[in-house]
Every structure is written in C-alpha cells, then in structure tokens.
Amino acid sequence: MTSSMRRNVLLLAACQALGQAANTMMFAATALSVSTFLQLREYATLPITIQHLGVMMAVFPAAMLMQRMGRRFGLQMGSLSGMLGATVCGLGLYIGSFATMCLGGLILGYAVANLHMYRFAAVELVPGHMRAKAISWVTAGGIAAGFIGPAVVRVTHDVMVPIYLATYGAMFVVHVGVFIMLSFIGFPKPTATEKAAEGPQRPLWEIATQPQYIVAVLSAMVAFGTMSFLMSASPLAIVACGLPHTEAHLVIFMHVMGMFVPALFTGNLIQRFGTIPVMMAGAAILILGILPAVSGQSEWHFRIALTLNGLGWNFMFVGATTLVTTTYRPSERGRAQALNDFLVFGTTAASSFLAAFLQERLGWAALNWIGMAMIIAAVVAVGWLHLVRRPAAAA
Numbered sequence: 001m002t003s004s005m006r007r008n009v010l011l012l013a014a015c016q017a018l019g020q021a022a023n024t025m026m027f028a029a030t031a032l033s034v035s036t037f038l039q040l041r042e043y044a045t046l047p048i049t050i051q052h053l054g055v056m057m058a059v060f061p062a063a064m065l066m067q068r069m070g071r072r073f074g075l076q077m078g079s080l081s082g083m084l085g086a087t088v089c090g091l092g093l094y095i096g097s098f099a100t101m102c103l104g105g106l107i108l109g110y111a112v113a114n115l116h117m118y119r120f121a122a123v124e125l126v127p128g129h130m131r132a133k134a135i136s137w138v139t140a141g142g143i144a145a146g147f148i149g150p151a152v153v154r155v156t157h158d159v160m161v162p163i164y165l166a167t168y169g170a171m172f173v174v175h176v177g178v179f180i181m182l183s184f185i186g187f188p189k190p191t192a193t194e195k196a197a198e199g200p201q202r203p204l205w206e207i208a209t210q211p212q213y214i215v216a217v218l219s220a221m222v223a224f225g226t227m228s229f230l231m232s233a234s235p236l237a238i239v240a241c242g243l244p245h246t247e248a249h250l251v252i253f254m255h256v257m258g259m260f261v262p263a264l265f266t267g268n269l270i271q272r273f274g275t276i277p278v279m280m281a282g283a284a285i286l287i288l289g290i291l292p293a294v295s296g297q298s299e300w301h302f303r304i305a306l307t308l309n310g311l312g313w314n315f316m317f318v319g320a321t322t323l324v325t326t327t328y329r330p331s332e333r334g335r336a337q338a339l340n341d342f343l344v345f346g347t348t349a350a351s352s353f354l355a356a357f358l359q360e361r362l363g364w365a366a367l368n369w370i371g372m373a374m375i376i377a378a379v380v381a382v383g384w385l386h387l388v389r390r391p392a393a394a395a
Contacts, residue, residue: 004186005125005126005130007186008125008185008186008187009122009125009126009134009137009138010137011181011184011185012118012121012122012125012138012141012185013137013138013140013141014141014144014181015075015118015141015178015181015182015185016115016118016138016139016141016142016145017141017142017143017144017145017148018144018145018148018174018175018177018178018181019079019082019111019115019118019145019174019175019178020115020141020142020145020149020256020260021144021145021148021149021152021174022082022086022111022149022171022174022175022178023112023115023145023149024145024146024148024149024150024153024252024256025149025152025153025167025170025171025174026048026051026089026105026108026171027048027231027232027252028149028150028153028167028235028248028249028252029153029157029164029167029168030044030045030047030048030089030101030105030164031044031045031048031232031235031236031356032044032163032164032235032236032239032248033093033162033163033164034046034047034098034101035236035239036163043098043356043357044236044356045232045233045236045352045353045355045356046098046102046105046353046356047089047098047101047102047104047105048105048232048352049105049349049350049352049353050102050103050105050106050109051085051105051106051108051109051112052109052112052228052345052346052348052349052352053106053109053349054105054106054107054108054109054110054112054113055109055110055112055113055116055341055345055348055349056109056342056345056346056349057106057109057110058109058110058113058114059113059337059338059341059342059345060335060338060342062074062077062078062110062113062114062117062338063117063333063334063335063337063338063341064334064335064338065077066117066121066334067333067334070187070188070189071121071124071187071188072182072183072185072187074114074117075114075117075118075121075182076179076182076183077110077114078110078111078113078114078115079111079114079175079176079178079179079182080175080179081107081108081110081111081114082108082111082171082172082174082175082178083172083175083176083179084107085104085105085106085107085108085109085110085111086104086108086168086169086171086172086175087104087168087172088100088101088103088104088107089101089104089105089108089168089171090104090165090168090169090172091104092104093162093164093165093168094162094165096162111175112345113341113345116341116345117337117341118138118141119135119138119139119321120321120325120333120337121138121187122134122135122137122138123135123325124187124188125185125186125187125188131322131325132266132267132270132271132275132318132322133267133268133271134267135267135318135321135322135325136263136264136265136266136267136268136270136318137263137267139260139263139266139314139317139318140260140261140263140264141260142256142259142260142263143257143260143261143263143264145256145260146253146256146257146259146260146261147253148174149252149253149256150249150250150252150253150256152167152170152174153167153249154246154249156169156170201329201331201332202329202332204335204336204339207327207328207332207335207336207339208336208339210327211384211385211388211389212323212324212326212327212385213324213327213328213336213340214381215323215381215382215384215385216320216321216323216324216327216340217320217324217339217340217343217344218377218378218381219279219316219317219319219320219323219378219381219382220316220317220320220321220324220340220344221343221344221347222283222316222347222374222375222377222378223282223286223312223313223316223317223320223378224313224317224344224345224347224348224351225344225347225348225350225351225374226286226309226313226351226371226374226375227259227309227310227313228348228351228352228355229351229352229354229355229367229370229371229374230293230305230306230309230355230367230368230371231252231255231306231309232351232352232355232356233355233356233358233359233364233367234248234251234252234255234302234306235248235251235252236355236356236359236360237297237302237359237363237364237367238251238302240359240364241297241364243299243302247299247302250303251302251303251306252306254303254306254307254310255306255307255309255310256310257307257310258306258307258308258309258310258311258313258314259310259311259313259314260310260314262311262314262315263314263318266278266314266315266318266319267318269315270318270319270322275319275320275322275323276319276382276385276386276389278315278318278319279315279316279319279320279323279378279382280379280382280383281315282311282312282313282314282315282316282317282319283312283316283375283378283379283382284312285308285311285312285315286308286309286312286313286316286371286375287312287372287375288308288312289304289305289306289307289308289309289311289312290305290368290369290371290372290375291305292304292305292308293305293364293365293368294365294368294369297364305368312375316378324336324337324340355367358370
C-alpha cells in the first residue's frame with residue numbers, strides 16, 4: 001500500500017470515527033430522551049427504527065448517486081443529511097413532538113446509509129489483495145467513535161432542557177467535521193471502476209442468487225440485526241433494573257469498543273484463516289455474549305454481554321462484507337451493494353422497533369433468547385456455504 005493509499009484510507013477511517021460517533025450518540029440519547037421526557041416507553045426506539053427505514057429507502061439512490069457522481073459527492077450529501085436530521089430531532093425534542101423526532105430519524109437514515117458505504121469506498125482505494133485490510137481499517141475508525149460518542153453524550157445530556165437536547169446540537173457539529181474531512185480524500189473518478197468491468201452487467205437476481213452472496217447478506221443481516229436488537233434495548237433494560245443512566249452510557253461505550261477494537265486485526269485474521277472461519281468465530285462469540293445476559297442483571301452482566309456482542313458483530317460483519325465484495329463486478333457494485341444494505345437495514349429496522357416493545361412486554365432475558373435463534377440461523381448458513389465450497393476447493 002502506497003503512502004497516498006494509506007493516507008486516503010486513514011482519512012476515511014477518521015470520517016468513519018466521527019460518523020459512527022454521531023450514530024452512537026443517536027442510539028444513546030434517543031430512547032432515553034423519549035422515555036424520560038415524552039413518556040412513551042414502548043415506542044422509545046421508534047425514531048431509531050424510522051432511521052433504519054430511512055436507510056432502506058436511501059441505499060439504492062445513494063449508491064447510484066455515488067456511481068454516477070463519485071464517492072466524495074455522495075458521501076458529502078450524506079453529511080448534509082446528518083446535519084439536517086440532527087437539527088430536526090433536536091427541534092422535535094424541544095417542542096415535545098414525537099412525530100418530528102421520527103422525521104429527524106428518517107432524515108438521518110440517509111446519512112447512515114452513506115456512513116455504511118464507507119466500507120465499500122475503502123475497497124476502491126486499495127489493490128484487490130488489500131480488500132479485507134481496508135475494510136477492517138475503516139471499520140476500526142469506530143474505536144475513536146466509542147470514545148467520542150459516549151463522552152459527548154455524558155457531557156451534553158444535561159446541559160440543556162429537555163435532557164439530551166444539547167446532544168443533538170453536538171451531532172450537527174460532528175457531521176460538519178465529516179463533510180470537511182471528506183474533501184481531502186483522493187477518491188477514484190466516477191468512471192474509473194466502470195472501465196475496469198469485464199463483460200456485460202448481470203441481472204440483479206443473478207448476482208443475488210449466488211451462494212456466496214446469499215450467505216454474506218444473511219450473515220450481515222444476523223450480525224447487524226442481533227447487535228441492533230440488543231444494543232437498542234440495553235439502555236432501557238439497564239434503567240429498568242434500577243441502575244443509573246450513566247451505567248447505560250458506560251455499557252454502550254464497552255459495546256462500541258467490542259465492535260471496533262478487533263477491526264485493528266480482523267483483516268489480518270481473514271487473510272490468514274479465510275472469511276468463513278472468522279465469520280464462524282463471530283457467531284460463537286455472539287452466542288457467548290448471550291450467556292451473561294440471561295444469567296443476571298448486574299452492571300457486569302450487562303457490560304460483559306454487550307462487549308461480547310460487539311466483538312462477535314465485528315468478526316461476522318467484516319467477514320460478511322469481505323465476502324460480498326467478491327460476488328460482483330465493478331460495474332455492478334452500485335446495485336449489489338445497495339441490495340445488500342437494503343436487506344441488512346431492513347432487518348435492523350425491525351429489530352430496533354421490536355427491541356423496546358419486547359423489552360417492555362417480555363423482558364431482557366427473552367430478547368437474548370430471540371437473538372440466540374437468529375445467530376443459529378447464521379451458523380447454519382455459513383456452514384452450508386463451507387460444505388458447498390469444499391468440493392470446488394478440492395478440485
């Protein structure tokens with residue numbers, strides 16, 4: 001990797017750090033602000049769910065805009081959406097309008113859709129053999145997000161009335177920083193990857209029915225769905241157990257560290273052992289994270305459970321992303337990536353919506369058993385792909 005490539009990837013990782021910090025602030029602030037100030041406990045995660053619906057609506061137009069106008073233009077449009085969404089969420093909280101907060105979540109969905117395309121943009125900044133490392137490095141930007149996001153929430157959550165209003169103001173400032181930083185990244189020209197395409201473009205259904213694509217998307221759906229399901233509900237579960245709001249901030253911090261610290265070496269693990277073993281390891285760690293969650297509700301039960309949940313997410317999601325990038329040609333990337341994220345964030349939207357509802361109705365332990373069932377489905381899919389690929393590898 002040349003120095004210019006390294007500089008571009010590191011700058012993109014810094015953008016990821018700031019963007020993920022803003023998203024972490026949204027997760028940490030929204031459910032608690034709605035349940036505390038608006039007294040809507042069962043629907044406390046609905047703005048987050050609407051955000052995921054916004055992601056679903058945005059992935060295809062965002063991906064096609066980037067393919068036509070270039071990564072920089074598309075990603076900066078995402079930053080502008082982040083500024084607007086944070087403003088609308090803050091306004092909704094200030095005037096006591098739950099509907100306005102949900103609208104802000106919808107607008108933030110476009111920003112988050114672009115944020116999750118950073119991992120695909122990273123692939124285009126390096127040679128093919130560096131694909132896994134580039135994805136891992138950019139994902140590792142979330143380490144800084146784990147410090148920045150919860151720290152800003154702790155400082156800002158009670159600065160203004162109602163609580164967490166200043167947090168949304170801080171989100172606006174963070175997205176401004178991302179917009180500026182994207183200007184300094186040397187993205188390829190919009191037509192550069194198109195010229196590298198060999199042969200005609202395949203129909204989307206042909207790309208999507210490849211065994212590798214199916215398993216990659218399903219694994220990413222499980223990884224993100226389980227993570228969102230449990231992370232969205234965890235602040236509510238923590239407060240319901242009589243623990244303070246500040247404990248929820250710490251648990252989210254440890255969870256985010258679990259998500260992103262392993263990204264420093266996940267790419268190396270994939271290069272050495274392959275995508276399937278790393279994805280299976282991620283599933284095993286996700287299952288391990290269920291055990292403390294169902295065995296108690298002390299501070300450390302939550303901390304260990306959510307940290308392992310983040311670690312398992314990293315292995316499974318980085319592995320799934322690496323796998324899906326091997327299933328399409330450069331000219332097909334817009335549609336293939338958009339379908340992947342549409343399905344992933346459709347699952348995430350459903351998970352985050354059900355999180356608050358099921359937490360109120362069934363409790364924390366039941367949510368974790370549901371997560372266990374989702375993880376087992378991914379294990380079956382990845383194991384099936386391993387069996388399918390073995391004869392080809394032997395040949």
